[in-house]
Amino acid sequence: MPRRLPLTRRTLLAGATALGLATAFPATAQDGPIKIGLVAALSGQSAKSGEAITRGITLAMDKINAEGGVMGRQLELVSRDDESNPGKGLVAARELVQREGVAALIGGLDTPVSLAIVPFANEAKVPFMGPWAAGTPITMNGAEENYVFRVSAVDEIVDEAITEYLVSKYGAKKPGMILINNPWGESNEKGLMKALEKRGMEHAGIEKFENNDVDVVPQLTRLKENGADGLFLVANVAPSAQVVKSLDKMGWDVPVASHWGPAGGRFTELAGDSGEKVHFIQTFLFDSAEHPLYMKLTEKFPEVESLADVTPATGIGNAYDATLLLAAAIEAAGSTEGPAIREAMYTITGVEGVIKTYDTPFTPENHDALGPNDYIMSQFVKGEIIPIAD
Amino acid sequence: MTLLVTALVTGLGLGAMYGLIALGFQITYSVCSRVNFAQGSIVMLGAVLGYVLTQRAGLPVIVAYPLALAGCALMGMLVELLLVRPFANRGSEAWLMATVAGGILLDNAVLFTFGNEPRSLPSPLVGQTWQILGTGVYPQQLLIPVVAVGLAVALHVLFRKTRQGRALLAVVQNPEAARLMGINTTAMISGSFALSAVLAGVAGLLIAPLFSVHSDMGTLFGIKAFAVAILGGMTSASGVMLAGFIYGLVEALVTTYLGSSYTYIAVFALLIVVLAAKPNGLFGRAALRKV
Numbered sequence: 001m002p003r004r005l006p007l008t009r010r011t012l013l014a015g016a017t018a019l020g021l022a023t024a025f026p027a028t029a030q031d032g033p034i035k036i037g038l039v040a041a042l043s044g045q046s047a048k049s050g051e052a053i054t055r056g057i058t059l060a061m062d063k064i065n066a067e068g069g070v071m072g073r074q075l076e077l078v079s080r081d082d083e084s085n086p087g088k089g090l091v092a093a094r095e096l097v098q099r100e101g102v103a104a105l106i107g108g109l110d111t112p113v114s115l116a117i118v119p120f121a122n123e124a125k126v127p128f129m130g131p132w133a134a135g136t137p138i139t140m141n142g143a144e145e146n147y148v149f150r151v152s153a154v155d156e157i158v159d160e161a162i163t164e165y166l167v168s169k170y171g172a173k174k175p176g177m178i179l180i181n182n183p184w185g186e187s188n189e190k191g192l193m194k195a196l197e198k199r200g201m202e203h204a205g206i207e208k209f210e211n212n213d214v215d216v217v218p219q220l221t222r223l224k225e226n227g228a229d230g231l232f233l234v235a236n237v238a239p240s241a242q243v244v245k246s247l248d249k250m251g252w253d254v255p256v257a258s259h260w261g262p263a264g265g266r267f268t269e270l271a272g273d274s275g276e277k278v279h280f281i282q283t284f285l286f287d288s289a290e291h292p293l294y295m296k297l298t299e300k301f302p303e304v305e306s307l308a309d310v311t312p313a314t315g316i317g318n319a320y321d322a323t324l325l326l327a328a329a330i331e332a333a334g335s336t337e338g339p340a341i342r343e344a345m346y347t348i349t350g351v352e353g354v355i356k357t358y359d360t361p362f363t364p365e366n367h368d369a370l371g372p373n374d375y376i377m378s379q380f381v382k383g384e385i386i387p388i389a390d
Numbered sequence: 391m392t393l394l395v396t397a398l399v400t401g402l403g404l405g406a407m408y409g410l411i412a413l414g415f416q417i418t419y420s421v422c423s424r425v426n427f428a429q430g431s432i433v434m435l436g437a438v439l440g441y442v443l444t445q446r447a448g449l450p451v452i453v454a455y456p457l458a459l460a461g462c463a464l465m466g467m468l469v470e471l472l473l474v475r476p477f478a479n480r481g482s483e484a485w486l487m488a489t490v491a492g493g494i495l496l497d498n499a500v501l502f503t504f505g506n507e508p509r510s511l512p513s514p515l516v517g518q519t520w521q522i523l524g525t526g527v528y529p530q531q532l533l534i535p536v537v538a539v540g541l542a543v544a545l546h547v548l549f550r551k552t553r554q555g556r557a558l559l560a561v562v563q564n565p566e567a568a569r570l571m572g573i574n575t576t577a578m579i580s581g582s583f584a585l586s587a588v589l590a591g592v593a594g595l596l597i598a599p600l601f602s603v604h605s606d607m608g609t610l611f612g613i614k615a616f617a618v619a620i621l622g623g624m625t626s627a628s629g630v631m632l633a634g635f636i637y638g639l640v641e642a643l644v645t646t647y648l649g650s651s652y653t654y655i656a657v658f659a660l661l662i663v664v665l666a667a668k669p670n671g672l673f674g675r676a677a678l679r680k681v
Contacts, residue, residue: 047506181650208650212610214601215404217525218645221396238508238602245600249519249526250396270510270602272517 033076037096040108042081049109056319086116103336111135125338131319139367151322151369159191162257166230170255176204176228180235188234204228216246233258241270263312268380284317321353395523401642406535409634410593411615414586416630421582428493430612436594466587501605513599542631623674
């Protein structure tokens with residue numbers, strides 16, 4: 001029979017010392033792995049996004065570690081689930097920095113969660129890399145010393161890009177907006193208004209709808225009656241599908257330029273064949289099953305059987321490149337101290353990612369590695385996302 | 391003109407849906423003055439079971455849908471047995487919170503088993519549109535009011551003309567006397583929860599092809615349907631059904647003419663005004679306090 005460990009003062013003291021040591025000097029273990037923290041949605045409705053980011057980071061870390069690591073040390077991923085909840089995300093970020101001693105943080109899909117972490121990252125002087133959430137103020141946060149960087153789309157630039165797309169490709173003069181009724185929709189309303197004002201264009205109305213609205217015909221009919229000759233769509237996959245079904249019912253064939261919401265799931269299954277008419281933005285996609293990163297992905301994660309299993313690939317590609325850039329900055333800094341990494345971010349060049357080769361992707365004025373030229377207008381064809389040929 | 395027709399078509403379709411779910415609240419409320427706040431989750435359960443049985447198990451609709459509804463009925467009885475009866479027996483009102491919790495539990499159980507990706511339940515009545523006065527309608531949209539009104543009428547007949555229905559009404563009027571007359575009140579109450587859940591399941595199966603199937607699809611329906619049940623006055627099936635149509639029409643008309651930003655503000659403000667003027671709802675009677 002196992003004897004219960006006697007709880008003496010000595011064991012207590014030893015335990016307390018060990019605990020104290022572990023928390024007081026988390027980052028001083030020079031020869032151990034360099035920890036990178038991930039705060040993303042690993043459960044709940046957005047769990048697929050957390051999975052995609054994890055896969056991207058894992059593939060990048062495998063590559064870096066196989067080539068000898070960073071400063072001769074291996075990279076290690078420590079993940080925490082934010083459940084798409086800003087409060088939980090902030091707690092997780094604190095815990096990763098203060099207890100795990102991560103050298104940098106990587107974020108997830110949800111703009112509100114990232115916005116909650118931004119002030120903490122800047123205060124704690126820990127680099128915070130965003131591979132997905134597109135909210136404009138995440139990187140443009142007004143901090144004097146900004147520790148937030150991003151390899152993803154930015155709402156404001158997306159809005160500019162989809163406006164340009166409707167105008168130049170379809171000659172739209174008076175487009176209407178159909179936006180999800182939440183902060184993401186609002187953020188894009190501002191961006192779209194800015195893009196329209198810049199061109200001196202008017203709009204046919206701004207209509208909102210809810211995640212669980214079944215019928216969006218009344219909103220769309222208003223836009224149609226006001227003479228909309230194109231539509232801007234901002235919503236996640238299921239509500240976007242409701243917009244397409246409602247357009248179908250109305251028999252209204254109008255060009256639709258969308259943020260990347262439809263890429264988040266089985267859009268054409270939900271929306272029907274007309275889902276293929278929606279053109280949306282992506283920062284990365286697998287152009288074929290022979291894509292080198294896709295082949296590595298199927299090797300590492302055998303559960304991936306087809307391209308349809310990894311929609312959207314955007315999260316994987318962005319996270320892959322974000323990890324490479326982070327590693328390059330740590331290597332260049334020669335240190336895992338936040339301020340040194342931040343300075344080094346401005347110096348990195350020649351990092352070969354899957355989206356592009358990054359030459360000075362960041363400057364003190366611009367913390368977004370991707371710009372409008374990196375966006376790809378795409379559509380669904382037979383359940384897969386493919387780029388639109390000009 | 392198109393605007394008005396569009397608003398009417400949308401409003402009637404959605405209104406019938408709200409009314410159908412609200413009927414479920416009305417039935418249990420009539421029988422035992424309690425409701426199942428997990429009603430919205432049972433709408434979702436009906437749709438999810440319909441999807442799983444037809445799309446994954448490959449059963450024909452004629453077998454799958456009755457099975458799905460049987461599943462809903464079972465869930466309704468479980469809710470009554472586990473979340474309502476234990477509290478009601480002790481005179482506690484905690485069943486209120488217990489059924490809300492039950493709904494959240496069910497939503498999350500489905501999230502973990504069914505998955506977090508919205509799926510689509512196909513129907514032959516969606517895809518082809520019919521043109522009515524210049525606006526397109528899926529036949530499925532017209533099926534909803536037909537089924538809803540049909541079920542409301544059937545319930546009316548059930549209550550008034552059949553032995554079981556009259557027994558239910560006896561329980562409503564005086565549970566003690568009903569028990570003394572040899573009516574199994576426990577079974578009647580359990581049955582009312584099952585029936586209420588079946589109505590929610592029917593609503594789920596009808597709405598799914600127009601919508602998408604996912605674990606939180608029923609939440610908003612449940613809330614709106616409860617508002618409709620209150621608006622209709624909780625006591626009469628026809629009143630609740632009518633209230634459903636009124637709610638759906640107001641919602642669609644506000645969205646069409648004022649814009650979607652005002653929908654919820656206008657609809658719920660109106661609801662408060664109506665209830666202030668008529669505390670028992672549009673068609674309800676004041677409950678007699680039996681001492």
